[in-house]
Amino acid sequence: MSDxxxxxxxxxxxxxxxxxxISMITAYSYPQTLIVDEAGIDxxxxxxxxxxxxxxxxxxxxxxMDEMLHYTKIVARTAKRAHVVxxxxxxxxxxxxxxxxxxxxxxxxxxxxxxxxxxGGRDMAGKVRAICxxxxxxxxxxxxxxxxxxxxxxxxxxxxxxxxxxxxxxxxLALEDAGxxxxxxxxxxxxxxxxxxxxxxxxxxxxxxxxxxxxxxxVLHDLVGLFKRFTPKFVKVYTDVYSxxxxxxxxxxxxxxxxxxxxxxxxxNMKEETVEALKKALxx
Numbered sequence: 001m002s003d004x005x006x007x008x009x010x011x012x013x014x015x016x017x018x019x020x021x022i023s024m025i026t027a028y029s030y031p032q033t034l035i036v037d038e039a040g041i042d043x044x045x046x047x048x049x050x051x052x053x054x055x056x057x058x059x060x061x062x063x064x065m066d067e068m069l070h071y072t073k074i075v076a077r078t079a080k081r082a083h084v085v086x087x088x089x090x091x092x093x094x095x096x097x098x099x100x101x102x103x104x105x106x107x108x109x110x111x112x113x114x115x116x117x118x119x120g121g122r123d124m125a126g127k128v129r130a131i132c133x134x135x136x137x138x139x140x141x142x143x144x145x146x147x148x149x150x151x152x153x154x155x156x157x158x159x160x161x162x163x164x165x166x167x168x169x170x171x172x173l174a175l176e177d178a179g180x181x182x183x184x185x186x187x188x189x190x191x192x193x194x195x196x197x198x199x200x201x202x203x204x205x206x207x208x209x210x211x212x213x214x215x216x217x218x219v220l221h222d223l224v225g226l227f228k229r230f231t232p233k234f235v236k237v238y239t240d241v242y243s244x245x246x247x248x249x250x251x252x253x254x255x256x257x258x259x260x261x262x263x264x265x266x267x268x269n270m271k272e273e274t275v276e277a278l279k280k281a282l283x284x
Contacts, residue, residue, distance in 0.1 A: 022215025121171020
């Protein structure tokens with residue numbers, strides 16, 4: 001394991017330049033990180049999606065900075081190869097530039113993330129510039145921005161009209177100019193994603209943005225079929241971990257109730273003469 005090299009931002013830029021697709025996925029725990037890192041994932045996002053898939057919130061808005069720090073620390077100290085991105089939760093960077101830099105610093109310095117991510121385009125460019133100026137790499141996020149989805153009319157595809165498409169392109173260029181080293185493009189038409197990917201020099205990672213991005217990102221729980229509340233159109237479910245785990249626990253409950261578990265192979269034994277000696281001693 002000691003010869004495993006951590007992916008750097010320069011490596012990700014090289015992948016874009018050479019046309020090598022970038023794989024990105026969420027993870028929030030030690031076992032999840034071990035699995036996705038061993039599988040060869042390039043980037044792990046400790047996303048505020050943990051609010052829905054790990055903490056039981058209805059959306060990402062309630063997630064706190066302390067929660068993001070806790071989960072980012074776990075992933076950052078576990079990942080050996082993947083670049084780890086810590087997500088900035090709602091209202092952790094919106095109030096002021098000073099607040100944005102301070103909280104980005106907590107994720108980067110205290111939690112050990114390799115970079116931080118925040119949502120927003122031109123409106124966040126000044127804060128992105130300040131965070132980068134403090135020496136903290138920033139992963140941008142434009143298109144559908146879940147933290148402020150209510151202002152966008154809900155969880156809807158963005159950039160379908162000419163004016164809105166131009167806005168998304170302007171957002172991408174503004175973030176690149178501010179120093180962002182990569183961009184997530186969420187829920188935009190694939191043709192628009194292709195235009196942006198061609199226009200910017202930094203990697204684009206799509207989620208619901210088609211195949212022409214430099215890479216793709218999914219929530220782990222969606223990919224493995226563990227999250228059952230809803231499945232977005234852009235998700236490909238590769239297996240059904242929820243049903244597998246449900247059956248395993250049901251089988252365990254049945255075995256306990258029917259005294260089939262633990263069987264002899266799951267139990268420890270004493271020598272027969274020791275058992276007899278114990279019974280005799282207890283009867284005296």
